[in-house]
Amino acid sequence: MNSDENYWKDRYDTGRTGWDIGSISTPLKAYFDQLKDRSLRILIPGAGNAYEARYLWENGFKNVFILDIVQDVITSFIQDNPSFPSDQAIHEDFFQHEGQYDLIIEQTFFCSFPPLKNTRAAYAKKMSQLLGQNGQLVGLWFTFPLTGDMEKRPFGGTQEEYLSYFEAHFSSCHMEPCYNSIPPRQGNELWGRFRK
Numbered sequence: 495m496n497s498d499e500n501y502w503k504d505r506y507d508t509g510r511t512g513w514d515i516g517s518i519s520t521p522l523k524a525y526f527d528q529l530k531d532r533s534l535r536i537l538i539p540g541a542g543n544a545y546e547a548r549y550l551w552e553n554g555f556k557n558v559f560i561l562d563i564v565q566d567v568i569t570s571f572i573q574d575n576p577s578f579p580s581d582q583a584i585h586e587d588f589f590q591h592e593g594q595y596d597l598i599i600e601q602t603f604f605c606s607f608p609p610l611k612n613t614r615a616a617y618a619k620k621m622s623q624l625l626g627q628n629g630q631l632v633g634l635w636f637t638f639p640l641t642g643d644m645e646k647r648p649f650g651g652t653q654e655e656y657l658s659y660f661e662a663h664f665s666s667c668h669m670e671p672c673y674n675s676i677p678p679r680q681g682n683e684l685w686g687r688f689r690k
């Protein structure tokens with residue numbers, strides 16, 4: 495087990511999971527509800543308890559994949575969702591993952607990495623590599639300012655900073671204040687859509 499896996503496993507083991515809202519978030523639910531093509535290959539990296547994957551699966555999206563660096567969350571997702579194919583629940587480091595998807599979903603994954611320029615740039619590059627032609631990365635990014643504290647998650651940032659990473663790898667980049675965040679995140683989230 496590497497140190498990142500240890501860190502996140504410990505967070506789950508000790509119940510320090512303040513990011514876990516216990517259900518699908520309202521912006522992602524609204525986004526999924528307007529998707530027509532249920533054959534899309536969808537990846538949710540850093541999925542945690544993966545409420546979004548459960549929602550998609552139960553609504554007929556059969557090519558949904560979850561990925562997390564912690565084995566236990568993958569195992570409990572499979573236990574709680576026995577009809578979900580176990581080969582679509584992947585225990586792996588995102589940066590080692592190989593695959594090709596039409597849609598990748600971001601929710602409180604980006605903000606979990608130390609806010610270093612090279613890590614953030616590597617995230618944008620890896621996302622682009624995992625998407626097929628015209629594939630999209632869609633989801634939520636926090637907008638509160640970085641404090642310089644390199645331990646206290648979630649880490650924020652600005653729209654301008656985020657776009658500087660994505661513009662190098664995506665042909666179309668769009669971010670706007672999220673209008674339908676869950677109440678505790680209201681005013682602190684950007685909705686983003688990046689097309690390869």
Ligand SMILES: C[S@@+](CC[C@H](N)C(=O)[O-])C[C@H]1O[C@@H](n2cnc3c(N)ncnc32)[C@H](O)[C@@H]1O
Nearest residue numbers: 502513514540541542562563587588601602606
């Ligand atoms: C802040 S939590 C968010 C979980 C989930 N997206 C949610 O909103 O409830 C970050 C998640 O990313 C996972 N993670 C962190 N680094 C990872 C990596 N390099 N590869 C895959 N998963 C990773 C952690 O185990 C954790 O489940």
